[in-house]
Amino acid sequence: MSRPASGRCLCGAVRFTARDLGGFGVCHCSQCQRWSGGPFLGVTVTRDDMRIEAGADSIATRRTSEWASRSRCGDCGSPLWYRFDRGEDGAGDYEVPVGLLDDANGLQLRREIFVDAKPDCFDFAGDHPRLTRAETLALYGAG
Numbered sequence: 001m002s003r004p005a006s007g008r009c010l011c012g013a014v015r016f017t018a019r020d021l022g023g024f025g026v027c028h029c030s031q032c033q034r035w036s037g038g039p040f041l042g043v044t045v046t047r048d049d050m051r052i053e054a055g056a057d058s059i060a061t062r063r064t065s066e067w068a069s070r071s072r073c074g075d076c077g078s079p080l081w082y083r084f085d086r087g088e089d090g091a092g093d094y095e096v097p098v099g100l101l102d103d104a105n106g107l108q109l110r111r112e113i114f115v116d117a118k119p120d121c122f123d124f125a126g127d128h129p130r131l132t133r134a135e136t137l138a139l140y141g142a143g
Contacts, residue, residue: 011076014055
């Protein structure tokens, strides 16, 4: 389901609009678990579709691997997005936590990745692809 959406961090310092939401997926890698406190539930927003409406100066970004960076609100600490940027700061689409959206209704889970790193207490229902670490890295050409 693609559609426009708006969202914000916990304190409201960072606000954004997405002209179009892409696929909704879940990542179980250890970095996402530590960053988000569990599986990362994210929706894709292309670079061209993302508009930072307020709080650009509150965004703190950190390179977390050779191929990705993660951003958070520097005021309240909310995770803002993951970007598969292939090592180029500011590049790549945004993977936005579903919980930041003002309305996340209607999203359908399209894929789980790094399922071999998933604790057994997380189990998402539905018939969708479930990729291992090796399959995920091969798909994205990372690692």
